[in-house]
Amino acid sequence: xxxxxxxxxxxxxxxxxxxxxxxxxxxxxxxxxxxxxxxxxxxxxxxxxxxxxxxxxxxxxxxxxxxxxxxxxxxxxxxxxxxxxxxxxxxxxxxxxxxxxxxxxxxxxxxxxxxxxxxxxxxxxxxxxxxxxxxxxxxxxxxxxxxxxxxxxxxxxxxxxxxxxx
Amino acid sequence: xxxxxxxxxxxxxxxxxxxxxxxxxxxxxxxxxxxxxxxxxxxxxxxxxxxxxxxxxxxxxxxxxxxxxxxxxxxxxxxxxxxxxxxxxxxxxxxxxxxxxxxxxxxxxxxxxxxxxxxxxxxxxxxxxxxxxxxxxxxxxxxxxxxxxxxxxxxxxxxxxxxxxxxxxxxxxxxxxxxxxxxxxxxxxxxxxxxxxxxxxxxxxxxxxxxxxxxxxxxxxxxxxxxxxxxxxxxxxxxxxxxxxxxxxxxxxxxxxxxxxxxxxxxxxxxxxxxxxx
Numbered sequence: 001x002x003x004x005x006x007x008x009x010x011x012x013x014x015x016x017x018x019x020x021x022x023x024x025x026x027x028x029x030x031x032x033x034x035x036x037x038x039x040x041x042x043x044x045x046x047x048x049x050x051x052x053x054x055x056x057x058x059x060x061x062x063x064x065x066x067x068x069x070x071x072x073x074x075x076x077x078x079x080x081x082x083x084x085x086x087x088x089x090x091x092x093x094x095x096x097x098x099x100x101x102x103x104x105x106x107x108x109x110x111x112x113x114x115x116x117x118x119x120x121x122x123x124x125x126x127x128x129x130x131x132x133x134x135x136x137x138x139x140x141x142x143x144x145x146x147x148x149x150x151x152x153x154x155x156x157x158x159x160x161x162x163x164x165x166x
Numbered sequence: 167x168x169x170x171x172x173x174x175x176x177x178x179x180x181x182x183x184x185x186x187x188x189x190x191x192x193x194x195x196x197x198x199x200x201x202x203x204x205x206x207x208x209x210x211x212x213x214x215x216x217x218x219x220x221x222x223x224x225x226x227x228x229x230x231x232x233x234x235x236x237x238x239x240x241x242x243x244x245x246x247x248x249x250x251x252x253x254x255x256x257x258x259x260x261x262x263x264x265x266x267x268x269x270x271x272x273x274x275x276x277x278x279x280x281x282x283x284x285x286x287x288x289x290x291x292x293x294x295x296x297x298x299x300x301x302x303x304x305x306x307x308x309x310x311x312x313x314x315x316x317x318x319x320x321x322x323x324x325x326x327x328x329x330x331x332x333x334x335x336x337x338x339x340x341x342x343x344x345x346x347x348x349x350x351x352x353x354x355x356x357x358x359x360x361x362x363x364x365x366x367x368x369x370x371x372x373x374x375x376x377x378x379x380x381x382x383x384x385x386x387x388x389x390x391x392x393x394x395x396x397x398x399x400x401x402x403x404x405x406x407x408x409x410x411x412x413x414x415x416x417x418x419x420x421x422x423x424x425x426x427x428x429x430x431x432x433x434x435x436x437x438x439x440x441x442x443x444x
Contacts, residue, residue, distance in 0.1 A: 018287030018298065023422070028361050030292045064298070066324065066332060067291045113293050122339050124293065124360055132361050133292045 002159040006041055006053035009155065013037045014060045021144075029136025031144045034061055035109060038076050039101050040145075040152035042083040043094055046160045054080040071116040078112075079105035095149070102145045103138055110134040264426045271316035272428060278391070280428040281305050286330070293360050295338040297321070299427060302329045310389070310435030313427050318395035318418030319343070319383060320427050322435065331429075335421055336396065337362045344386040345396055347379050356381065356396060356415060364397060364415040371411050375402050381415060388436030 013033050021031050034057045042050040058076035065072055083101050110133065117124050190196045265282065272280045281301055289296035301307055303326045313320040313333050321341065324334040334341055337358040345356045345366070352375075355368045369375055379399040385392030397417040404411040 017290050022288035022290050025292070025422075028292055030290070032290060034290070061290060064287075064289075064332075065291045066289050066294045066296045066334070072291075110293075113291060117293060117339075124339065129293065129360055137292055 002047070002156075003049060003052050005155060005159050007056055009037060009041075009152075010034065010053050010057045010060065014057065014064075017061075018064060024140075026136040026140050028132045029134065029138075029140060031137065031140035032106070032109070033144055033148060035076060035079055035105060036102065036141060036145055036148045037152065038080050039083050039105055040098065040149050041156070042080045043087055043098060043101075043149075044153075044156050044160065045087060047156070050080050050084060051077075067113055068116040068120050071112050075105075075109035075112050078108055082108075098145055098149050099142065102141050106138045106141045107134065110137065261425070267316045268426060268428050271314075278430045279432040281307060281431050282426060282428055283307075283331070284426050285424050289332070293339070295335040295341075295358065295362055295421070296324065297333045297335060297421075297424065297427075299331050299333060299429075300329070301429065302327045302331050304328045306431045307331050307429050308431075312390050312394070312430045312433055312435070314394055314430060315419060315424070315427055318397065319390065320419060320421075320424065322389060323429065333427070337364050337417060337421065343390060343396065344384045345381045346384040346392075347373075347375065347399075348382055349379060350375065353384050353386070354381075362421070364417055366399065366413040366415050367410065369411045369413065371404065371409060373411070375399060375404075375411065375413060377401060390435075391430065391433050 017032065017034050021033050024030065038050075038054050038057050041047055041053050054076050055073075058073035061072040061076070062070070079101070082105060083097075086097050086101060110129070114124050114126060114129055187196070191200065261284075268280075268282055272278070272282075283299035283301040283305075285297050286300045287298035289298070297320075299313075307323055307326055309323055309326055311323045313322060319336055321333045321335040321338070323331050325332040335358070336343055336356065339358050339360050341358040343356045344353060346353050350373060352370070352373050354366050357365050357367055359365060366381070377399050381396045381398065383390040383392055383394045383396060395418050397415045400414045400416045402411060402413045
């Protein structure tokens with residue numbers, strides 16, 4: 001049940017990301033709600049199968065995006081694994097964890113993109129990227145993180161309650 | 167006497183009196199008397215009726231309010247639907263305007279064949295500048311085909327699926343276009359950047375480039391057809407010591423509001439990487 005729900009949500013958020021969120025830039029940065037969904041889903045202590053929405057979201061984004069092939073998938077997997085790692089240590093402070101992970105995951109994702117693109121020969125100035133793209137993206141992701149957190153928590157109540165009752 | 171006291175006699179007299187009163191009443195002779203007698207009754211009846219209606223209203227009005235509220239909600243719903251239809255029609259009108267403009271452009275250049283497509287998304291990666299359109303290989307779109315609008319050059323097709331395609335915009339950091347300055351007839355190279363700015367490079371320092379200069383594709387390199395408007399020079403950056411000068415270019419297209427594009431399907435991009443060894 002949790003696999004089904006998370007997969008449907010991944011499809012919805014990916015679609016929203018392409019059609020809506022990508023058109024709302026702040027300077028040149030933009031939010032990544034698919035990444036946020038992966039982080040928020042993995043935050044739940046019972047989300048043992050977090051790797052399924054992670055791989056699905058990463059795979060879809062890799063297919064759609066023009067970023068060099070493994071970059072998106074790797075960044076999503078790193079974000080999810082980091083989330084699970086911190087959940088086991090900061091489980092009493094989910095909102096704090098959520099904020100920390102959002103910032104760190106966005107930064108790591110952009111770092112990975114820059115490295116991959118420079119490796120492929122694109123001229124990506126690091127400082128300009130940080131100022132014009134990464135910082136606004138982090139800011140946007142923090143803004144989107146709160147509603148996403150509440151939404152995913154409510155959705156997870158449905159599936160993980162059922163698991164508890166079983 | 168016996169007859170007088172008989173029951174039949176009393177009944178007959180009573181009937182005659184009643185008949186007489188009725189006849190008098192019908193003939194109008196009793197109107198003043200009836201008026202005096204009926205007035206208090208009518209007033210009392212009116213009062214009772216008013217009180218009854220007040221009580222009736224007290225019990226029935228809430229039901230009517232509920233009905234009115236339901237009707238109001240229904241009307242509001244209808245208004246909302248009509249507003250939604252208006253917005254939809256305005257959208258269609260706006261889309262039709264865009265398509266008419268594209269059609270005019272396509273008619274003005276009959277040597278090309280076009281496929282019109284709607285923009286359905288943007289690349290989720292903020293470092294890259296790509297669009298996703300709703301037509302793909304099923305509609306004859308292939309890798310490398312140029313994408314334009316009536317205003318100028320948009321970019322080229324970078325990836326294709328059966329029903330969608332990804333378009334690399336001219337302001338993408340990996341984009342590089344050979345352009346020609348319209349009035350000076352000099353050539354240069356236009357490159358994109360991560361911020362979406364367009365920079366004109368490789369301009370010889372002796373060229374007297376001024377802001378406002380129109381840039382067209384030169385056709386060199388084989389990636390784009392010649393003479394498609396690309397943009398306009400905004401500012402020129404020139405240093406005495408440099409061999410080349412550079413300039414910032416304002417694109418002819420606002421990429422953030424782009425909704426429909428034309429793909430030139432009879433133009434085959436030439437991959438010169440094999441010749442250059444890149």
